[in-house]
Amino acid sequence: MALLCNEKFPGAKLLSGIILIPMLLIPTSAATLWQFMYHPSLGIFNKLLKLIGLSGKAWLSETSTVLSAIIFTDIWSWTPWMFLILYAGLQSLNESILEAAKVEGATYLQSLWYMIIPMMKEIIFTALLLKGISTFSTFGYVQVMTQGGPGGASHILSTYVYKMSFMLLDYGKGSAYAIIVLVLSIILSIPIVIYVLYRSRWEK
Amino acid sequence: MFCIDRDGKNKGINNIMKKGKLILVISIGFVLLWTLLPIYCLIINSLSPISTLGSLFPQTITFEYYTQLFRGSGTIYNVVVNSFIVSIVTVIITILIGVPGGYGVSRWTKGKYIFTGLFILRMIPPISFLIPWFFILWKLNLLDTRIGLIIAYVRLPFTIVLMKGFFDSIPIELEEAAKIDGATFFQTFLKIIVPLSLNGVVVVALFTFIHSYFEFMYAVVLTRVNAKTFSVYIAGFSTEHGVQYQSMLATSFIGMIPMILLYTFFQKYIVSGLKVGLDK
Numbered sequence: 001m002a003l004l005c006n007e008k009f010p011g012a013k014l015l016s017g018i019i020l021i022p023m024l025l026i027p028t029s030a031a032t033l034w035q036f037m038y039h040p041s042l043g044i045f046n047k048l049l050k051l052i053g054l055s056g057k058a059w060l061s062e063t064s065t066v067l068s069a070i071i072f073t074d075i076w077s078w079t080p081w082m083f084l085i086l087y088a089g090l091q092s093l094n095e096s097i098l099e100a101a102k103v104e105g106a107t108y109l110q111s112l113w114y115m116i117i118p119m120m121k122e123i124i125f126t127a128l129l130l131k132g133i134s135t136f137s138t139f140g141y142v143q144v145m146t147q148g149g150p151g152g153a154s155h156i157l158s159t160y161v162y163k164m165s166f167m168l169l170d171y172g173k174g175s176a177y178a179i180i181v182l183v184l185s186i187i188l189s190i191p192i193v194i195y196v197l198y199r200s201r202w203e204k
Numbered sequence: 205m206f207c208i209d210r211d212g213k214n215k216g217i218n219n220i221m222k223k224g225k226l227i228l229v230i231s232i233g234f235v236l237l238w239t240l241l242p243i244y245c246l247i248i249n250s251l252s253p254i255s256t257l258g259s260l261f262p263q264t265i266t267f268e269y270y271t272q273l274f275r276g277s278g279t280i281y282n283v284v285v286n287s288f289i290v291s292i293v294t295v296i297i298t299i300l301i302g303v304p305g306g307y308g309v310s311r312w313t314k315g316k317y318i319f320t321g322l323f324i325l326r327m328i329p330p331i332s333f334l335i336p337w338f339f340i341l342w343k344l345n346l347l348d349t350r351i352g353l354i355i356a357y358v359r360l361p362f363t364i365v366l367m368k369g370f371f372d373s374i375p376i377e378l379e380e381a382a383k384i385d386g387a388t389f390f391q392t393f394l395k396i397i398v399p400l401s402l403n404g405v406v407v408v409a410l411f412t413f414i415h416s417y418f419e420f421m422y423a424v425v426l427t428r429v430n431a432k433t434f435s436v437y438i439a440g441f442s443t444e445h446g447v448q449y450q451s452m453l454a455t456s457f458i459g460m461i462p463m464i465l466l467y468t469f470f471q472k473y474i475v476s477g478l479k480v481g482l483d484k
Contacts, residue, residue: 029456
């Protein structure tokens with residue numbers, strides 16, 4: 001997507017503006033909006049499927065589809081952030097190198113694979129990292145869309161902690177789960193911290 | 205696409221050009237569909253009456269649900285005011301504490317250790333601190349108040365880590381020069397350092413605003429009635445007895461307006477903030 005908007009064609013700026021729209025929606029709204037779109041009889045997905053002749057599904061109340069449905073929503077609302085990060089990265093690339101590659105006769109796919117992706121390796125890595133961390137603490141989508149249901153099929157750590165402590169009022173168990181999250185995230189963050197702190201030393 | 209578009213004036217590669225154009229058009233179409241389909245749904249369904257709810261194309265248009273939000277009991281004025289007060293005060297407090305904090309971490313020789321600690325703190329998902337916050341605010345009698353929510357929203361690790369990145373890029377010689385010219389420490393900080401890092405301050409302010417405006421998890425636990433923000437209010441439309449979709453979608457749309465304004469005015473800061481945030 002970011003690649004697309006780095007191209008020079010009429011309306012590129014407008015398109016990049018449009019891509020950013022999901023970012024402006026309050027995440028809870030996005031969650032309820034998608035919940036509406038997944039609605040078995042009113043939702044747009046089932047209506048569209050009916051147009052093609054397929055029968056719809058109750059996306060959010062079947063254990064097999066509920067997680068993918070939520071993930072889909074999460075991807076949708078994260079697209080603009082990812083787009084912004086990668087777009088900023090693309091624009092800071094050195095264009096003359098790409099021009100040179102073109103003169104040498106590289107096709108677009110070649111220059112994408114051998115030049116752009118290696119040059120943006122670090123940005124892609126950090127973007128993935130950022131997304132990884134925040135996915136770990138996703139809460140709103142799951143809580144609003146399914147509240148962990150059906151039958152606990154879509155529970156993630158944070159909704160489980162919430163359910164334990166604020167719906168079942170078992171603060172002790174909830175805190176225990178919260179501590180597990182804490183320890184887990186500290187363990188996960190140690191390599192990242194080391195990487196960030198010592199990166200400059202390695203590069204020299 | 206890359207090469208084709210820029211070589212557009214060269215003749216002889218017409219065939220490839222056509223193929224490239226086709227791919228370009230298809231990908232633009234896909235992007236538009238991906239982004240705009242939900243937004244289209246949002247607007248159409250917030251305008252349609254209950255009888256035609258969920259239809260692909262609008263048959264009748266009604267503004268009933270928008271006017272309903274501003275009339276009678278349970279209006280959204282309170283919610284709007286809460287959201288704004290909480291977000292803006294959070295931004296102010298964060299800036300007042302976080303900016304000098306970031307400066308300290310950046311300039312103090314032992315700041316590195318503090319930075320490491322803060323960085324780890326930043327990685328921890330907020331759910332871990334939810335229960336402690338709940339009990340702290342309960343004991344302080346601040347549950348369901350704006351002040352309580354603001355206290356929980358001030359994110360110092362994030363601010364300090366980001367501001368340190370901005371302060372690191374200011375050469376220390378500038379401060380030494382100011383000292384030689386006879387400026388006191390506070391004069392140096394306020395008249396030289398802060399103006400130079402103003403960009404960073406705006407970025408931090410923006411991200412803090414967006415965070416507190418969007419936040420749901422803390423808001424739903426720490427507020428009940430009086431201090432509801434937009435996120436909680438919108439989620440409140442979906443109950444066990446079904447969802448009031450139109451009112452919810454209309455509220456979503458109203459909640460989107462401040463973000464649209466914010467984004468149009470501060471677009472370049474968001475992009476530059478992401479760049480710096482990635483570096484650190």
